[in-house]
Amino acid sequence: MNVVVVENLSKRYGSIIAVDNFNFSANEGEILALVGPDGAGKTSIFRSVCGLLNYDSGSIAVSGYNVSREFDKVKPHLGYMPQNFSLYPDLSVEENLFFYAGMFGLKKKEFSEKKKHLYQFSGLGPFYDRRAGALSGGMKQKLALSCALVHDPKVLMLDEPTTGVDPLSRRQFWDILKELRNSGSTIIVSTPYMDEVALSDRAIFIFDGKKLAEGTPAELPRLFSGKAYRADVTPTHELMEKLGKIDGLSSRRFGSSVHIYVAENDALENYDSQLETLGIQRDALHEIPPDLEDTFIQLMGR
Amino acid sequence: MRRTILALMKKEFFQVIRDRNMLRVIFVMPVVQLMVLGYAINVDVKNIYTAVYDYDRSELSREYQKSLATGNYFVVESSDLPLLDAAHGLEDNSYNVALVIPPGFSQDLSLSKSVKVGFIVDGANANSASIATGYANVITSQFNKKVTGFIPPLSIRQKRLYNPEGESVYFMVPGIVTLLLTMITVMLTSMAIVREREIGTLEQLLVTPIKTPALILGKTIPFAIIGFLEMSLALFIGILWFNIPFAGSWALLYGLSFLFLFTTLGIGMFISTVSKTQQQAMFYAWFFSVFAILTSGFFTPIENMPQSVQYITYLNPLRYFMKIVRGIMMKAATLEHLYVEVAAMIIFGLVIFTFSWMRFSKRTK
Incomplete structure (x- = not known):
């Protein structure tokens, strides 16, 4: 069943098109990742779904209710965690939770039950008295997530929840998301990290307000056409610039190595001499299976 | 609705109590102002x-x-x-x-x-x-x-009513009460709303089922209460320390203060809709307060101002409230004497509060 359905969504700011005729839907009980670089339009889509942005055209439904016409009916089903840290730093962990519980009209007794559960999965129990502003990045995110969960929403919208969080906390955060998904929640999460896409059930690549591709983490790399190679050379700025000047090849710096892509009807051999002049020997090149990031970069360039 | 307003108010109070600087402003400012202005601003010229x-x-x-x-x-x-x-x-x-x-x-x-x-x-x-x-x-x-030994046939025999000794303090304290109510409510309200926008919680609030009226009430009532506390503190010091007589009705003063708060809270809300940061809100609040206080008749009588400026003062809610506070405290004025000011304040309050309400609702949508 589709819990969130977005059809032909468009939003422009002056001459800049932030979201361009965007379509997607999220099924009940799945983690859907929206992936794209900064400025791809992720936040505009999130804010539109959460009723915070007057989009120009299209329609959005959450749990069968139209977001722009019946937003009040949507609210109880929706949990939203904005991109920026959005808790009250001068209130304690428990006061933050209590406040949001109050906003959703929870009674005292309901809250104390809910609280126990939220502390259990977030591990924030021992820190109930600490000011939110004094929490570590990872704990802040867990608290923000807990605040978005006080009212048991069916749909969770998390806008870059793990940006700026250490790898261990990110891992823990995703474990929590999977647990929530297993208990039936629908989670839509935006992220700039490809390793998080691998953890999701389904992902949508976004660039320039448009959908580049959609599929499971296993399906998406199959959209890659041609061949990908890893060159074990130091990716200096100079080298990358020179590689960029070779017609027919595309390349990308990947950590401490370089990925080189060759089109479908082409072959790496055609570039051997050019690569050699740049100091890349044939035996330093290894064919690799394209991963999510290779795929994204190739799709982005098309 | 009641529960959400209460939760919001509670949070607002928590935040004020947590903020030491804010607490200092709220409780030290009235004392310092009264002491300094009560003693220093003396219209009597001596020595x-x-x-x-x-x-x-x-x-x-x-x-x-x-x-x-x-x-x-x-x-x-x-x-x-x-x-x-x-x-x-x-x-x-x-x-x-x-x-x-x-x-x-x-x-x-x-x-x-x-x-x-x-x-x-x-x-x-x-x-x-x-x-x-x-x-x-x-x-x-x-x-x-x-x-x-020549006695001129025509002379004046002066009798000063309401303040026979001509004490400036009697005149200043009611003015300070007005000033405090204005500064505190305009500044705190605007900054509290803008702070939520700055840290992104306003966005989060708008996704909760809270209705705009509840949001506005929850954000303004706490500052109205703080305003009343301020006013009471200032009156308390004025009466106990400076022995200022209080001639009129307490109920009337508090009732009309409530009316006045509609205007200042409205202005605070308005400022929050035109400010992006707390600094901006503070700047606007200061600008408004200084301008409104100078044209309120606090220091210099409005009658002394040039005619064009006098017309502007009609748009200043402080002008009316200043007269009301001084009238009630010194002259035991009743509604019968103050109906023009009261009517002006009602119109003012309604217009500004509704206008800001609409602007606020639009901004939050």
């Missing part, structure tokens, strides 16, 4: 240092000086400097007034001839200059009576 250039040096001229020196108004010192230097003393503030008694002062007076005494004042302080001249006039006419 006017007077340099006397006595070119008569007669018994009568000395007696004239003595009569000036009685009372605490003039402190008289004779000067041996040449008269041409009179202005120097005014320049370096060694005295405020130079009094020149011409030669032949005593002789001419005894012949009932007209005598002119020079009175050179420091016009840089226009207010005290004119007050000093006024005092000197009164003392001189008394001296006239004594010397010549």
Whole structure:
């Protein structure tokens, strides 16, 4: 069943098109990742779904209710965690939770039950008295997530929840998301990290307000056409610039190595001499299976 | 709805209590303002240092000086400097007034001839200059009576009502009450809303089922309550410390203060819709407060202002409330006396509050 359905969504700011005729839907009980670089339009889509942005055209439904016409009916089903840290730093962990519980009209007794559960999965129990502003990045995110969960929403919208969080906390955060998904929640999460896409059930690549591709983490790399190679050379700025000047090849710096892509009807051999002049020997090149990031970069360039 | 408003109010109070700077502003500001303004702003001019250039040096001229020196108004010192230097003393503030008694002062007076005494004042302080001249006039006419025995047929017998001793404090404290209510409510309201926008929680709030009216009430009621606390604190100090009489009805004062808060909370809300950061909100709140206080009749009577400025003051809600507070506290004014001000405030409050409400709702959508 589709819990969130977005059809032909468009939003422009002056001459800049932030979201361009965007379509997607999220099924009940799945983690859907929206992936794209900064400025791809992720936040505009999130804010539109959460009723915070007057989009120009299209329609959005959450749990069968139209977001722009019946937003009040949507609210109880929706949990939203904005991109920026959005808790009250001068209130304690428990006061933050209590406040949001109050906003959703929870009674005292309901809250104390809910609280126990939220502390259990977030591990924030021992820190109930600490000011939110004094929490570590990872704990802040867990608290923000807990605040978005006080009212048991069916749909969770998390806008870059793990940006700026250490790898261990990110891992823990995703474990929590999977647990929530297993208990039936629908989670839509935006992220700039490809390793998080691998953890999701389904992902949508976004660039320039448009959908580049959609599929499971296993399906998406199959959209890659041609061949990908890893060159074990130091990716200096100079080298990358020179590689960029070779017609027919595309390349990308990947950590401490370089990925080189060759089109479908082409072959790496055609570039051997050019690569050699740049100091890349044939035996330093290894064919690799394209991963999510290779795929994204190739799709982005098309 | 009730539960969400209460939760929001509770949070707002928590935040105020947590913020030491805010607490200081809320509770120390009224005390300091009352103490400083209550003592320092004194419209009575006392201890006017007077340099006397006595070119008569007669018994009568000395007696004239003595009569000036009685009372605490003039402190008289004779000067041996040449008269041409009179202005120097005014320049370096060694005295405020130079009094020149011409030669032949005593002789001419005894012949009932007209005598002119020079009175050179420091016009840089226009207010005290004119007050000093006024005092000197009164003392001189008394001296006239004594010397010549001539009693002019027409004279004024003054009776001061409501503040017989002419204490400035009686006049200042009601003004300070107005000032505090304005500053606290405008500033706190606007900053509290903008802070939510700054840290992104406003967005989060809009996704909760809270209705805009509940949001607005939850964000304004706490500051109305703080405003009332401030006002009570200021009145408490004014009455206990400065022994200010409270002639009128407490209920009426608090009731009309509530009306006044509609305008200031409305303005606070309006400022929050035009500010992106707390600094901006604070700047606008200050700008409004200073402007509104200066044109409220707090320091200078509105009647003294140029006609064009007087028209502007009609748009200043403080003008009406200043009159209401002073009227109730000093003159035991009732609704019967204040209906014009009350009507103006109701119109003002309704217009600003509704306008800001609409702007706020639009901004949050």
